[in-house]
């Protein structure tokens with residue numbers, strides 16, 4: 001069985017995403033996942049290349065984070081990247097998007113979600129109408145429930 005994802009693109013890591021292209025597409029805001037997208041699951045700091053990429057991205061777009069991660073990890077993201085970060089967001093449910101949309105005046109058509117998981121990030125994008133860019137996980141370590149959804153992803157999408 002194979003499912004096709006619409007409205008989506010794939011890059012190895014965040015730093016491979018061409019910002020010029022996003023600008024030309026009319027993208028105004030980036031919503032970025034935390035675990036294994038901004039920070040490896042097993043490390044409590046943002047790698048330097050990702051930090052630099054986010055600094056550059058902030059000059060061009062509204063950048064914020066919506067993640068199912070724990071509050072202390074979102075706090076690290078806030079401190080190191082100086083962006084708003086929503087934790088325990090219950091992705092793929094859309095509630096955190098509704099809050100962020102209102103607070104930061106975002107539009108789905110000009111917002112891209114960047115994340116490493118199909119069952120949280122891609123579904124969240126599908127439920128909210130956001131464009132989706134998938135990146136490969138920064139670390140092979142995952143939470144236990146993520147191990148299961150990755151196994152399911154492989155079954156369904158490869």
Ligand SMILES: [Mg+2]
Pocket residue numbers: 033034035036037115116117
């Ligand atoms: Mg993730």
